[in-house]
Amino acid sequence: MVEKILEVKNLQVSFHTYAGEVRAVRGIDFDLDKGETLALVGESGCGKTVTAKAIMRLLKVPPAEIKKGSEIIFNGEDVLKMSKKRLSSFRGEDISMIFQDPMTSLNPTMTIGNQIMESLKIHKKLNKKEAEKEAIKLLELVNIPNAKERIKSFPHQLSGGMRQRVMIAIALSCNPKILIADEPTTALDVTIQAQILDLLKELKKEFETAIILVTHDLGVVANFADKIQVMYAGQVVERGTRDEIFYNSMHPYTWALLSSVPRLNTKGKEELYALGGTPPDLILPLKGCPFSSRCEHCMEICLEEKPEITKLSDTHSLSCWLQHPYAPKTERPAVLRGERDE
């Protein structure tokens, strides 16, 4: 029986700005099992990072507000009701995060050794000597050569890939059960990206850490995720296992995302599928389906009412009116179907 370690129910997050209330996350639900990798995919501004930060309670309140009715449950414990003291042990020991930009998320005035040791001293109550030993071990674990010398380096002396490894080492220092990786490889080159992804995969196997991967790169997702959740305008539009999303997705937005990436087997200079328009303004209330304004298959009802969730299998569900029995039959776009036959 798989163990559920995180449950998010009806999460709603708003930001109060001068222009009005920005409803960045509009009611999303998901579960995370032990040792599983869940990918949150979508364009910038769709609420991926806000969701990740809300789980860690890292959003500044105000301007942010986690609305009433939202629930985040970690191992049976309500994260939104945690005391300050419990929160500081929760972050680090139970859950930790790798940020997008390794250049700015390390402290430039501290050696990397001290930055790793900081959390070891606080959470694991190690003394300086033990912490240093542990820090060296961690650096070796993330494949940093010459770890004994390296702990004395400052972040500016390291390359981007090395810094990201240090970030991973810090995040793993207290064996968290959940690791949130917010665009962990976006700032890196492809060869380094491959190294970091391999590293994360190994670590996942070794420690059975569950990973929430926030990304817009579908290539990374294909390689790495178990389950995928596609987000649009603060809502989940489709979710499923990796294969269900890549080979059997039914939501037009997922189709658009999948077909706008060039494939290495296309003949070149063919027109790429490009989604027109831009995502809706999140200050305004959304009537109907959030994607309706950009959707090729938009029907009258899509403008009026929010689509219900249709379940295609135990793991695969989506919200789209095309799934309604009265809706016209639509086929997956040819680019995507071609791939399935291979």
Add this chain to the structure above:
Amino acid sequence: MNNENLIEVVNLKKYFSVGKDRTLKAVDNVSFNIKKGETLGLVGESGCGKTTCGRTVLGIYQATAGHVYYNGKDIHAMNREEKLKFKKNAQMIFQDPYASLDPRMTIGDIIGEGIDVHIKLSHKERQEKIDSLLGKVGLNSEHSARFPHELSGGQRQRIGIARALAVEPEFIVCDEPISALDVSIQAQIVNLLIKLQRELGLTYLFISHDLSMVKHISDRVGVMYLGSIVELASNHDLYEKPMHPYTQALISAIPIPDPKIEDNRNRIKLEGEVPSPINTPEGCKFMKRCIHAKEICGKITPELKEVEKNHFVACHLF
């Protein structure tokens, strides 16, 4: 496409001095040519000298050594008049659409600035020209009175393209024009670039680290490593049968959005990272990370050789 070379780069070098006895060889002995109407892609990891190369080709940087010929004329030896003409004919699209537009100018003035310098139109003609350019890049004339902060990233990149097109260039250096944009917007911009190339017969030097996008848009692709081109071939040859060990590793590292392919792939793993480009030693620069490294690689810098027809590789294995 005809066989006339629009751009010919011969042994181009661009060194930067970074303190006493320390030289950063950003572009080291690079040679290539671009035919009229063709797109040459330039790929490589950050710090490999792609951008410096593009800028030196345009004459934004003075070359340390070597020549860049535009229509047979050396751009570094042009007189004032010829240089002005070259600057009209060769334009650039920048990476960051947020930083490359002056926040205090209206869109109309940003696009019109080049027209004022190079073409000189009456007020009315200028406005008409701006409106038609906005139409060409998929915006409308309303945008010309707006300021950059009112536009989204994709719209701004369209302004960057309209600005480059305003002076009717023949050649455009696109320096990572899509890397700051969202996936769905990237596709829009790439489609626009391809469409404009067909309509206006433009020639592109397309610089990017996104290998799948480069394959999509280019006719030929050059791979750079630490300031040198290690492989240059037609895009089909380069991606189907890469020869240089670095190209092979690079191509095998591209994430493919298809789980079945991803699961059964053999990745060539590269150990370590790109070494510092300051005071690089003699010999092949890729040697330290190369699995095939031999003695000769540390002694002699490999030259770019034509191994197969139109397939150039700089490696001692061939």
